[in-house]
Amino acid sequence: MPELPAADYPADVRERLDRDAREIITRYPGSRSALLPLLHLVQSEEGHVTRTGVRFCAETLGLTTAEVTAVATFYTMYRRRPSGDYQVGVCTNTLCAVMGGDAIFDDLKEHLGLGNGETTADGKVTLEHIECNAACDYAPVVMVNWEFFDNQTPESARALVDDLLAGREVRPTRGAPLCTYRETSRILAGFPDERAGAVEATGGAGQASLAGLRLHRGETPARVVGQRGNPPQNEAGLYDTPGTPSPADHPSSHDAPERTAESGPDHPADPVADHATEEGR
Missing domain, CATH: 3.40.30.10 (Glutaredoxin)
Structure with missing residues (x-):
């Protein structure tokens, strides 16, 4: 049985979406590059990407509905059925x-x-x-x-x-x-979030991530892992973050890497030196 054509948006909704779509398209050198934000735009209208929304994107960008559907079904941020607020x-x-x-x-x-x-x-x-x-x-x-x-x-x-x-x-x-x-x-879709407090809000990396950056910059001394049979050198509290223990209480956290030869003295990690020794025998 042939599929029924998708219904169009009411005239006032279509006019508004056309206006918003034109604004989005002007941001890109090629109109088809605007497909992702246009899918967000139609999703903002009904809460998911409907067949009407797919047709709107296709007509607006000069694409086929198959091309639009291929993108809408690839990315999980686009909903294909009604879902929650x-x-x-x-x-x-x-x-x-x-x-x-x-x-x-x-x-x-x-x-x-x-x-x-x-x-x-x-x-x-x-x-x-x-x-x-x-x-x-x-x-x-x-x-x-x-x-x-x-x-x-x-x-x-x-x-x-x-x-x-x-x-x-x-x-x-x-x-x-x-x-x-x-x-x-x-x-x-690319429209400003004008709600109170939205502009000032920031995310940011967690302290565990920043600890690695500080080590790279030399701002924090690296924690040295102890040799076999010896306890590690802990710097209690140095890497504490809310909800995570200090390395003193959790020795596997933020371990600095060791050279293989140091961690296994009976198995040196220098094959070139070992080969030269063999040739000299």
Whole structure:
């Protein structure tokens, strides 16, 4: 059975989207380069990328609907079906998982009665597991509409979703104030976030990441790992961060690398010298 054509937007919505689309397209040397922000734009209208939105992007940029659909289905930030006002994503990549991300995700599934990608009956919260969002120094991380909630536990994550469901104010650990997924999509389309406090908000790297930068610059002495049988030289408190112990209490943290010969004196790491010795025999 042939597929029915997608309906068009109401005239006032189409006029507004046309105006916004023209503004977006002028930022790029070629119009088709504007496809990603245009997909965010149509997503901000209905909360997900509909067939109407796909057709709008195709007509506006002179593409086929197949070309637009190929992009919309490739990137996970574009939703293809209705979802919640708040996308609650739990990172389950390696570091977040071992730090408790898997436990948080399982706990939220039970607490909300949802599976991965499912939405609460009131349409407020969609739960999903997400890939790494480059916040490993704050693991385990939960994101809501791509804003960071760091160093989470099952208890704090449950409280977070309960606040979202109850309509209480929720503030990310860092970054801009939280807004709905539609509002987030419009911001990602490239339009200014004019909400109070949004411009001043910043994220920033965690102290664990900055410790490596300080070591590289020589601003902080490297911690030397002890030889076999000898305790490591700990500098208690030097690398403390909220929620993580000092190396004195957690010796595997921030270990400086050793030369192989020093870590295994019975197995020298210089094959050239060893070869020369063999030839001289």
